[in-house]
Amino acid sequence: MNQPTAITSRDNPLLKRLRLLAQDSTAYRKQGQIWLEGDHLCRALLARGRRPSTAVFTESFWPQAPHDLRDAADHIVTVPDALMAGISGLESPAGVGFVWDLPEVAGVQTGGAAVVLDRLQDAGNVGSILRSAAAMGFVQVLALKGTAGLWSPKVLRAGMGAHFALNLVEGLAADDLRDLAVPLLVTSSHQGDLLHQARLPWPCAWVLGHEGQGVSPTLEALAARSVRIIQPGGEESLNVAAAAAICLHASAAAR
Incomplete structure (x- = not known):
């Protein structure tokens, strides 16, 4: 298991990008990435055999995070809970989120429902x-x-x-x-x-x-x-x- 990198500055480039992805409905098109917040969405990604590029944990959640979430990405960071709240689009900010690179668009599948x-x-x-x-x-x-x-x-x-x-x-x-x-x-x-x-x-x-x-x-x-x-x-x-x-x-x- 990789050890996380601690981010404590609101002005960190990664956190700036996450705020954009979380709050701008069209940012994913320019960034080529999406922000998945919360246990359910993160696990849904893993269940389909996909791997995020970055896993982000709050400082309070990281010590108790399940191993499948801890091992989900090569790049792991922790942030203070208050900074995660500044990113979050949820009423109750989650303890974990993934950054996932958008897949290449396959185009219209002929004959597919x-x-x-x-x-x-x-x-x-x-x-x-x-x-x-x-x-x-x-x-x-x-x-x-x-x-x-x-x-x-x-x-x-x-x-x-x-x-x-x-x-x-x-x-x-x-x-x-x-x-x-x-x-x-x-x-x-x-x-x-x-x-x-x-x-x-x-x-x-x-x-x-x-x-x-x-x-x-x-x-x-x-x-x-x-x-x-x-x-x-x-x-x-x-x-x-x-x-x-x-x-x-x-x-x-x-x-």
Whole structure:
């Protein structure tokens, strides 16, 4: 086990970078790294056989840290609890965090079951959809331009580790989806086949649209089918993350 390096200055370059990664939703794109805070996200990374570049522990947590976390990285640092609190995006700062180098983007996987995000704005919705996608056996999430950053801190927290099970591609245009070579299923609140009656193809790509505007006309034109969820209670529409969970479960159950 490597011995940690103690950092005590707020102006240390590493801590400056961590504050940026933790508090700026787009910093990961320039830095090529993400900040994973807390036991759950750190262990989710390790469970997928990934290794962080740096492990950061608070001074109070380091003496009691489990061995798998202590041995997770070649570069280990400890910081005063107060400095970790200055980095943290959590109400109760965690005792451990990892810095992980973003993987190279593999691009759209032809023939792979996918979830397509069309300009979704809410980070909580995006993270929740990633969790559903991973749980239901989808292999990739493809985000069109205008969607919340898939690796932003809020999406990471809402995703609860699902990121590490998926091929994630962002910044796409509608034409990029032609490489998928699987049927596109468009969700709608007012038209299309009722989900519980539809025969769903597999593999497929579910397209989930903007929280207010829905799926764009361009994607509707590319879709093989439009699907809606029965709502006997009479509400106008479902939250997009809730709709995604229902649709993705229906695909998984029909396989």
